[in-house]
Amino acid sequence: MRYDCLSILGHPVVETPNLDELARTGVRFDHAYSATPTCVPARAAIFTGQKQTSHGRVGYQERVPWNYPTTLPGELAKSGYHTQCVGKMHVYPARSLMGFHNVILHDGYLHYNRYKHSNTVQEHYDEVDDYLTWLRGQVPGADLLDLGLDCNASTVARPWALSEHLHPTNWTVSQSIDFLRRRDPSKPFFLWMSFVRPHSPLDPPQAYLDLYKDTDIPDPVIGEWAMKEDPEGHGFNPVTSKGIVPKRRLKLAKAAYYALITHIDHQIGRFLQALDEYGERNNTIIMFTSDHGELLGDHHLFRKSLPYEGSAHIPFIVNDPGGYLNLAQGSAVSEVVELRDIMPSLLTAASIDIPASVEGESVWELARAEEEASRNKPWREYxxxxxxxxxxxxxxxxxxxxxxxxxxxxxxxxxxxxxxxxxxxxxxxxxxxxxxxxxxxxxxxxxxxxxxxxxxxxxxxxxxxxxxxxxxxxxx
CATH class of the missing domain: 3.30.1120.10 (Arylsulfatase, C-terminal domain)
Structure with missing residues (x-):
């Protein structure tokens, strides 16, 4: 999710009422970045609290084993937390727990698990993915390819063809609510509710696409330095990473992208209501962020990995309704924070010692009420x-x-x-x-x-x- 796709930031189109409220009553970090803005290395930063030169993933490469001895969920589990992930992990092997007590997995479409022609593949997608197994129980024979959309198709969109409750976004929240029912009530809990969307495929339920398909959607920003022509026709490629895309196709892609974000927002609202029902809303610290953005046509570029704002700049919101951290509600932090800061922040919030291997910093001193803040050292300069x-x-x-x-x-x-x-x-x-x-x-x-x-x-x-x-x- 791009950093700017929040209506509280003045986005001219996208609607995010629940995220807006989390920001309005919490703290918004306006300069949060993913230092290596693709799925795999970004998640390594979250899991380890390390910068990319230490966790070792400075680009995107799958099927490299995840053998980190110290992880965020592992440290929380050792300290008495009941830990659960629902949704995307993107680690290898795909079923690695990474310190969680349990993982209910949906990574989206991973090529190395799907390709049947490789003799080295040890696990096939339909054997490791919990969402696909569940979906086929609801709709026999269903598959992730049924809509004809590629997992990295940044410019092709169409509505979800099945009932909304079967969409992966709804499934992630349904399984997360079920965790509230099944968790050990004698322990505090750590839940990582990890959505695949708004990453491609761009397949929002029809009701959400209808919110945007006829809206006047602004054109992408195009730098003076960006490509002026596309003589090789890269923009016609449905899985392009660059090029001048036909206007109608691009407008629908942007509408679908915004629709997926509003869909997630409404499902987050559903989960927040469930937290209220279980009496945990005021006893829970909520952090919302993303592993990378989406260029979405800015400078005639698509996907992620590049250092431009649409790709590397991410949303980062913290909400503490119980007031445990004494945060300055409704404030915005201007210092640069990064995904490696998540692990030390959450461990500090849980009063757990930060392992020596962690290189990120707790963000709480940046976010506390000014009269209470007393920083031990200057924040990073860059x-x-x-x-x-x-x-x-x-x-x-x-x-x-x-x-x-x-x-x-x-x-x-x-x-x-x-x-x-x-x-x-x-x-x-x-x-x-x-x-x-x-x-x-x-x-x-x-x-x-x-x-x-x-x-x-x-x-x-x-x-x-x-x-x-x-x-x-x-x-x-």
Whole structure:
């Protein structure tokens, strides 16, 4: 989910009433990022509380075993919490518990589990996925491919064809509510309610698509630096990551994306009502975030992995109705936070010691009422992000106000003033008055990369064309 798809932020189209209320009565972190903005490495940051150079996943690569000895659910379980995940994990093996007592799994479509032609595949999707097994019990012969949509089809959309209660979003909440019934009432609980949507396929129930399909949806932002023509017709590819997409197709895709978010929002409202029914609403700290965004046509780009705001900037909301953390309700935090900060934040909230391996920081001191806040040390000055992806591999630095990007295979550089230009329309890399800032951020990136195994830095300078890897050697 993109960071800006909240009506409380003034989005001109999308409606998110329940998330708006969580933000209005909680704390909104306006500069939250995913340092490695695709599913696998982002989730490694959540599970371990580590930056990408430590957890080892600096790009997207499946089927690399998850053998981390210390994880967020594992630490909570050891401290007496009843831990449960419902929905997406995206780990390997797919049924790895990662410290949870139990996982009710729906990862969406994972190619390595579905491909029947590979002799090395040890587990097939219909053997590991709980949602598909359940769905086939409701609709014999049903499959995830029935709508004809690819799991990464960013530009093709159509309505969900079955009853709404059979949609994966509803199923995730139904199973989560059932956990409230089945949990050990003598223990506190940790529930990770993990939605696949609004990730593709873009398949909202018809009622939600109807909310948006005839709405005047704004065009994507297009940078001055973005592609002007698409002579090879990449935009006609239904699973494109770039290109000029036919206007009607793109409008429907955006409408479906917004519809999926409102669908999730309403189902979150359903879960919050269930928390009330079980008497746990005021005894529960709620955190809402995403593993990455979706470019959705910005700069004629789609999907994620790139460092632009639509891809790397994510929503991050905390709500504490019981007042346990003394947060400044209705406030917005401007400091840069990252997914690795989730683990130390939740462990601190549960009064559990933070393991030495954790590199994130608890966000609570940023979010407390001003008169109560007493920070032990300054907050991070910047975030280093990256993603290995062939010719499109990037390294980037941001402090929430400025962003420096280096394409490691081509040497292309970009510099954006996010305060004056939040859409990243104007690349200021050659602006004469910005050269001091650019040199500074370039030097920061050099320091971050100077000891990297890829050899990105030599003699204190960035080196173009060094081969990127998705997984660092200590994890391989």
């Amino acid at each position: 975030l280093h992000g990256e993603h290995a992806q062939g010719i499109a591999s990037t390294q980037w630095i941001t402090n929430g106000a400025e962003k420096y990007i280096w394409y490691s295979q081509t040497g292309e550089e970009q510099f954006f003033n996010l305060v004056q230009d939040p859409g990243e329309i104007h690349n200021l890399i050659h602006h004469p008055q910005k050269q001091d800032r650019i040199r500074y951020w370039r030097s920061v990136l050099v320091q971050e990369l100077k000891d990297r195994e890829e050899g990105y830095v030599q003699d204190g300078r960035l080196v173009i064309g060094r081969e990127p890897v998705a997984v660092l050697s200590h994890l391989r």
